[in-house]
Amino acid sequence: MKPFAYVKPADVEAALRAVATEPGAKFLGGGTNLVDLMREGVERPDTVIDVTGLPLDAVDDLPDGGLRIGALVRNSVLAADPRIRARYPMLSQALLAGASPQLRNMATVGGNLLQRTRCAYFYDAAAACNKREPGAGCDALDGFTRGHAVLGVSGSCIAAHPSDMCVALAALDAVVEVRSVRGDRRIPIGEFHLLPGDTPQNETALAPDELITAVELPALPVAARSRYRKVRDRASYAFALVSVAAALEVRDGAVAGVRLALGGVGAKPWRARAAEEALLGGAADEAAFRRAAEAELAAATVRPGNAFKTALATATIAATLRELAREEDAG
Amino acid sequence: MSGGTDPQQADGPGGPRDHARPAADRGSHRNGVLLASGVTSNSGRTVLPELRMKVNGSPESLDVEPWAGLLDTLRDKLGLTGPKKGCEQGACGACTVLVDGVRIVSCLALAVQYDGREITTVEGADHPLREAFVRHDGLQCGYCTPGQICSAIGMLSEYAAGMPSSVAAEGLTDDEIRERMSGNLCRCGAYNGILDAIADVAARDAR
Amino acid sequence: MSTDVAEAVRTETVPNVGRPLDRVDGPAKATGEAKYAADHDYPGLAHAALVHATVARGRVTALDTEAARAVRGVIDVLTHENAPRMRPVKRFSLGSFVKGSSVNYLATDEVHWDGQPIAVVVAETPAAARHAASLVRATYEELPAAVDFAAEEPKAVPQKGNAMFSSAADKGDANAALAVAPVSVDLRFVTPPYNHNAIEPHATTAVWNGNRLTVHDGTQSIAFVRKHLAMRFGVPERDIRVLAPYVGGGFGGKGMVWAGTLLAVLAARATGRAVRLALTRESVYRTVGGRTPTTQRVALGADRDGRLTALVHTSVARSGGMPEQVTSASRHLYAAETVHLRQNVVHLDLVPPTAMRAPGEAVGTFALESAVDELAWRLDMDPIELRMRNEPERDPLTGKAFSHRMLREAYALGTERFGWRERDPRAGAMRDGRWLVGMGVATAYHQPIRFPASVTVRMGADGAVVVRCGLHEIGVGAATVQRQIAADQLGVPLESVRVEVGDSDLPAGPIAAGSGQTASAAASVLAACDKLKRQLLALAGPPLRGRAIGDVQARDGGLFHGGGGRTYAEILAGAGRDHVEAAVKDGWVNFLARSARDGRRWVHGASGAHFCEVRVDADTGEVRVSRWLGVFDVGRVINAKTAAGQLRGGIVMGLGMALSEQTLVDPRTGRVVNASLSEYHVPVHADVPRIDVHCLDDPDPTTPLGLLGVGEVGVTGVPAAVANAVRHATGKRVADLPITLDKLL
Known part of the structure; x- marks a missing residue:
């Protein structure tokens, strides 16, 4: 990887001052994505600001029953947190579905929010990639697209967002807290990740000098009955072809509350609002589940290599909702 | 090589465990932060951080470039060739080591991030699993074995600490072990033996 | 005493x-x-990294190494413009037997495949070498290249070059018999390229002491590496020592001498330093061949009792490497009245393919054993019964005696141990919650050398x-x-x-x-x-x-x-x-x-019966293998522990072939797109069930100690057993590997 200056700030303020004065600086969390990309030459920061020593690793209760998760909480720790498991099981499950145990012990919440795509053409310096090199073109469009997105894509980029955690956060209406020397900001998760459009190099709403300090999960009773279903080519340790984060509340046979987000199919963690709208107030049955899924996938733009994802996503959404509805019956 | 002279203590709250060494050895500071760089910094000095780690029980003091990986550092600076390089991108687990008892992939770790920490490689992992792997033939070529064993040690601690997995079974079932060990590839396909070795040791622990 | x-x-x-x-x-x-090949330290040890061509065919017109040389710790950047020349591969020499390719690296500006090494960086640390290698900039004059197997397949020509086996065989007029067979199947199969992916990437540590050379190399052929290095560096064999006490897996990938070994030795010679070249995983994909892709046709004709009247098996694979015996199992497994076998190849401008665990047989048995299973469906017959009705007494093509043959015993024992009779023969009839359950069998067969x-x-x-x-x-x-x-x-x-x-x-x-x-x-x-x-x-x-x-x-x-x-x-x-x-x-x-x-007297072969149970998610098509039994005739077993390990290992590799592995070669460029363990999916722990292995342990009377070899027979038949179980679970015949869920949706 390209040589860089290494900075280990003593506190958050020092970190913010450092990033404000070092152009081309990157924050380093668990390193699982950034170190990989630096070694591949995709990321080439001049300065690396190691924030792993900062005191941002607590999970705190919020007065309304929500939780505030420090940006440096490790994925494995967050997945094991009893409050997460009780109030937001889909988040714990999403974290546990991601990567490997070793990587989850390293990866942080803040880093996971900034995880970059696994598109092979993005990784390969010999391939054309608008995300890596704006204006260079996109070799993925007519390449192998099995892992690529079908929702939110553009003619410039069809890379899928790789994070499992972010799919759950999208379903849960999380809010990302960020700080810079200019002040604090709260960014709703739906606005945090950007669609590629003509500028796939711009992936998040985070400014270069901003540090993610926490993620807030609002109180959400419906999430107590939720799950994360990940479909992939291996039984473990693979990125999602399709994943579904879903919460469902059924009252008198009708959908009284629902949260639905998709992974593996979106250019960003995909909140399935069209499906949610279709479901809300309607029957909680198989036909309705499928109709809702189809409503969401109607906007899909597929390539020959990933056309199966519309059917797969539809089937997986329906299956996940069916299982939740069955749990409701049982419980 | 270390050229810093700033006396400030760098480890902030929540940072790595503090340990005694002259702060003057620790690179230069600017903006109230520690700066360590293999390139000439704005202050005009070329500095390298000195790194102190306890590795397999013995204290080590190392000069490393900030971009040196923990795996390369263990292998090339300390001669600990147990941790192996299989992919150098966190996809195979052959480089798994324990940091303060927690398993990580050392290939995606920068050495400088682990200042003040306690690292255990397979060479220092005196654990019944080593014997169990041999007895249950949880190995063939042996190249993934150091990572498998370190991973299994970390896994058993995680399980004992109540860390969940996506299998969510009652007890450390075979499926639990499989899922929890899925970060370690074995191309020879010794998975059955690895599973038996771990289950055997776990059952002995439970007794 | x-x-x-x-x-x-x-x-x-x-x-x-x-x-x-x-x-x-x-x-x-x-x-x-x-200690493996990359674990040996030497005073002044330097580290090397490869720069790979990014075009499939052409010439390097310019190489800019300035930025690479400026990286701190870089000792030298070797290119065709400054590297000492290796001697070319000789046409007739034992040392040439292990050439991975005939390309003389860094001797000319020619590029023969995307990924071919065009420069070597030597530096004080692996990180510096790797970083500097990424900064070398090449300019090319591109030439037309054939890189798309599917597109080139129609140009296939008969396979040549295997002294031990013929690429064609006929017994009677199989095509005519097929045309009149009362029951028949005619299927086309596709298998993708695969890579060995030993967890140890190829690594070499090379040390020159005057004209004497010591090489630590991850290799499956120590003596041949020495011969090859002697030939390429003009040094007597006695002055070369090759050490490989531990090799981190091979599976055929370390059988030949590939660029990494040669360039480590070259770099050590050029720099006067001890040099370690531990390939990155990507460099392994780019410089070491894998298993050839194939397309195959298997057509079977039978009478209504299931007796085979025609067996047609033709294949197209890649040329280069050792010519693979894709149809070899079809020579020996079934007593068909007529047989027609042909092996063809196409030339591609890619890194040459090489042997990978059971070359030929691993993919050939997928086609043959899938087709036999499909014929059983057409006949409404138990697939084991169909096989037993066609079990030959003597080698079907040559009439020679089998030195040892226990397939009947293997299937009989497997039937009991696996509970095969509990299988509901109807497709899709067995269900466990969200899972469709299927059971399949296939025959394993491999001829040891x-x-x-x-x-x-x-x-x-x-x-x-x-x-x-x-x-x-x-x-x-x-x-x-x-x-x-x-x-x-x-x-x-x-x-x-x-x-x-x-x-x-x-x-x-x-x-x-x-x-x-x-x-x-x-x-x-x-x-x-x-x-x-x-x-x-x-x-x-x-x-x-x-x-x-x-x-x-x-x-x-x-x-x-x-x-x-x-x-x-x-x-x-x-x-x-x-x-x-x-x-x-x-x-x-x-x-x-x-x-x-021996060849005149007997046909030797290790064989076995695979029994597989799969679960297929009724919604998503995810396939999980839930049970496995392999009953093998491998002659005498010396060590039941290590032999079972080998057989299980083969089965695990077969599961990868069946379900998740494939090397993706971009048909536009010839570049391997998934050159990593993140994107090339070898099986993980969670993919592998308990694998019950049983060896009949009956010595072959014609071999030393009665051994028949356990290294490769395990993988043969595995993808077919999975495909056959999936067929049973879902009613769908998947004839192109891997069996990914999109093919079952």
Whole structure:
């Protein structure tokens, strides 16, 4: 990887001052994505600001029953947190579905929010990639697209967002807290990740000098009955072809509350609002589940290599909702 | 090589465990932060951080470039060739080591991030699993074995600490072990033996 | 020791051959002490990294190495403009047998495939070398290239170049018989390219001392690496030492000499430093060949009772590498009245393919055994019954005798152990919650090759035995099993035998290929032990003097006749010798004579019956293998533990072939797109169920010790067994690997 200056700030303020004065600086969390990309030459920061020593690793209760998760909480720790498991099981499950145990012990919440795509053409310096090199073109469009997105894509980029955690956060209406020397900001998760459009190099709403300090999960009773279903080519340790984060509340046979987000199919963690709208107030049955899924996938733009994802996503959404509805019956 | 002279203590709250060494050895500071760089910094000095780690029980003091990986550092600076390089991108687990008892992939770790920490490689992992792997033939070529064993040690601690997995079974079932060990590839396909070795040791622990 | 004391300590020695013993090198591997090719340190060791071409064919018109040279710690950047020239690969030389490709790296500006090395960076650290390599900029003049297997397939030509096997065979007029068969299937199969992905990436540490060269190399062919390096660097073989005591997996990928080995040696020569070139995983994909892709047609005709009247099996694979026997199982497995076999190849401008665990058979059995299963569906017949109705008594094409054939026993035993009769024969009829359950079988078949092996066995005055042979410990238990054999032959405790392997200074071992390493070495160990015993008998005084070797038993650490005898220590002490050593030299002339002789008499083959249970998610099509049984006829089993490991390992690799693995070659550019373990999905723990392996353990009467080889037969038939189980679970026949969920939606 390209040589860089290494900075280990003593506190958050020092970190913010450092990033404000070092152009081309990157924050380093668990390193699982950034170190990989630096070694591949995709990321080439001049300065690396190691924030792993900062005191941002607590999970705190919020007065309304929500939780505030420090940006440096490790994925494995967050997945094991009893409050997460009780109030937001889909988040714990999403974290546990991601990567490997070793990587989850390293990866942080803040880093996971900034995880970059696994598109092979993005990784390969010999391939054309608008995300890596704006204006260079996109070799993925007519390449192998099995892992690529079908929702939110553009003619410039069809890379899928790789994070499992972010799919759950999208379903849960999380809010990302960020700080810079200019002040604090709260960014709703739906606005945090950007669609590629003509500028796939711009992936998040985070400014270069901003540090993610926490993620807030609002109180959400419906999430107590939720799950994360990940479909992939291996039984473990693979990125999602399709994943579904879903919460469902059924009252008198009708959908009284629902949260639905998709992974593996979106250019960003995909909140399935069209499906949610279709479901809300309607029957909680198989036909309705499928109709809702189809409503969401109607906007899909597929390539020959990933056309199966519309059917797969539809089937997986329906299956996940069916299982939740069955749990409701049982419980 | 270390050229810093700033006396400030760098480890902030929540940072790595503090340990005694002259702060003057620790690179230069600017903006109230520690700066360590293999390139000439704005202050005009070329500095390298000195790194102190306890590795397999013995204290080590190392000069490393900030971009040196923990795996390369263990292998090339300390001669600990147990941790192996299989992919150098966190996809195979052959480089798994324990940091303060927690398993990580050392290939995606920068050495400088682990200042003040306690690292255990397979060479220092005196654990019944080593014997169990041999007895249950949880190995063939042996190249993934150091990572498998370190991973299994970390896994058993995680399980004992109540860390969940996506299998969510009652007890450390075979499926639990499989899922929890899925970060370690074995191309020879010794998975059955690895599973038996771990289950055997776990059952002995439970007794 | 007097005779009556010997009598007192005499025990009915349990033979070591057959015991499931732990590996002798297990502790070294489990403690991290075992040193692999990239684990050896030398004073002043430098590290190298490769720069790869990014076009499939053409010339390098400019190479900008300035930025790379400016990286701190870079020692040199070698290119075709400044590197010392290696000598070219000779056409007729034993050393050429292991050439991965004929390209003379860094000798010209030519590019023959995307990924070919065009420069080598040598630096003080691996990180500096890798970073600098990423900064080398090449400009190319591109030439047209053929890189798309599917597009080139129609241009296939008959396969040539395998001296041991023919690429075509006919018995009767199979196409005519097919046309009139009452029941038939005619299927087209596609298998993708695969990569070995040994977890140890290829690595070489090279040290020149004047004109003498020491090389630590991850290789399956120590003796050939030495020959090849001698040829390429113009150094006598005796001045080269190749060490490979531990090799982190091979599977065929380390059988040939690839760019990494050569360029490490070249870089060491050019820089005057000890150089380690540990390939990145990406560099392995770009410079080491994998398994050829294939397309195959299998058409079967049968009468209504299921007797095969026609068997047609044709294949297209890539040229280069060892010509693969894709249709070989179709020669030996079924008593078809007519047979038509053809193997064709196409040329592609990609890194040449190479042998990968059961080359030819692994993919050929997928097609054949899937087609047989499909025929069983057409006939509404149990697929095992169909196979048994066509089980031949003699080799179907040649009429030769099988040296050993126990497929009937394997299927019979498997039927019981697996609970095959509980299978509901209807497709999609078995269900467990969200899972559709299916069961399938397939036959495994692999023909082992016996290679030359030279061995010495030494008996020391203290009774310690040293067996020396340049074997390859790639995970097979090389030393472990030869130790068992030698201990039994000499009648000494296991603990007193040490086996030295992995060094070209040892007598040349067999290459670790063709499922032949163990049997090849065993033959020579047997012969050497016999020779040693004769020498010892000749030295022995009373009561053994004058005895014929056949009248003497080797047991209890000595030679005995009836109740009387002498320990080896006594014999050596009596003769005033501090050791006796026996050597067996074996070479390629012997090999050719032996192969020709055996080939005329018998057909050798290890075989087996795979039983597979899969679960297919009814919504998503995810396939999970839930149970596995393999019943094998591999002749005698020396070590049930290591043999089962080999067989299981083959099955696990077969599961990867079946369900998740494929090397993606961009048809536009010829570039491997998924050159990483993140994107190339080898099976993980969670993909692998309990694998029940049972060996019939019946010695083949025609082979040394009765061995048939366990390294490769395990993988053959596995993808077919999975595909057949999926067919049973879902009603869908997937004929193109891997069986990913999109094919089942």
